[in-house]
Amino acid sequence: MDDDFVYDQKWALNYEEFVRLHGKTAEVLDTVNFLERYSSGRNALELGIGDGRVAVPLSERGVRVEGIDNSDSMLQVLAERTDMVKAWKGDIADFRSEQRYRLVYCVYNTFKVLFTREAQLACFRSVAEVLDDQGSLVLELDVPALEGFVNGQKITTLFVDHENTILNAHVHDPLNQNLVSSLLWFSGTSVRRLPHRARYVYHQELDTMAELVGLKLVERWGDWAGGAFTEGSKRHISVYSRTSLLSGTFSSADLR
Incomplete structure (x- = not known):
């Protein structure tokens, strides 16, 4: 790592x-x-x-x-x-x-x-x-769930309730099986950005x-x-x- x-x-x-x-x-x-x-x-x-x-x-x-x-x-x-x-x-x-x-x-x-x-x-x-x-x-x-990418990018919804909305924004590199992503967590008036990356x-x-x-x-x-x-x-x-x-x-x- x-x-x-x-x-x-x-x-x-x-x-x-x-x-x-x-x-x-x-x-x-x-x-x-x-x-x-x-x-x-x-x-x-x-x-x-x-x-x-x-x-x-x-x-x-x-x-x-x-x-x-x-x-x-x-x-x-x-x-x-x-x-x-x-x-x-x-x-x-x-x-x-x-x-x-x-x-x-x-x-x-x-x-x-x-x-x-x-x-x-x-x-x-x-x-x-x-x-x-x-x-x-x-x-x-x-x-691996790779459907839905457009020009190597997509946004998915991970969770929604009356207090939280959690989205994941991905950039896909298919040659190396890599995803570089930002988790965007909206809660009330705050926004948290949590970066992550993975090789599927x-x-x-x-x-x-x-x-x-x-x-x-x-x-x-x-x-x-x-x-x-x-x-x-x-x-x-x-x-x-x-x-x-x-x-x-x-x-x-x-x-x-």
């Missing part, structure tokens, strides 16, 4: 409210239930841990959770929230640890913040080095990256509750491991 682009104090101050409005707070229980199974109650590493939205409740289940983030502001929010989770500043594209983890996970499109294919592949390599022999990598990513990636490309570092797809779901991944899915939860782990895979009923 480039040092000149981090989710700075503006994001840290607004992140909790943003994820609540975007529906992510409501699904934390399903997320934690899913991740707890793959951690086998042992330890986990979160890439892009942020304010601990997922890491804190997972740690409360008895999982030893650690995390990496490149934002001092986000790490400060996490430190003020709990002392149960060990987190450090670092680059999720290139990290090392003497510890070996049963689970490494990266949620809510954080993987796409890695702005080049090389950085995304480097992240897979780093993960492969820190997973234990039975470990799993879990990624949550949106399915299709699930087939993810599977190829995993294979290049010795991991392979075990399962793919349409949501944290174990819904099927179909051609109409807007996101996926993908699970990779060193082995097929046939005895350790779960049905959708197990995830409820």
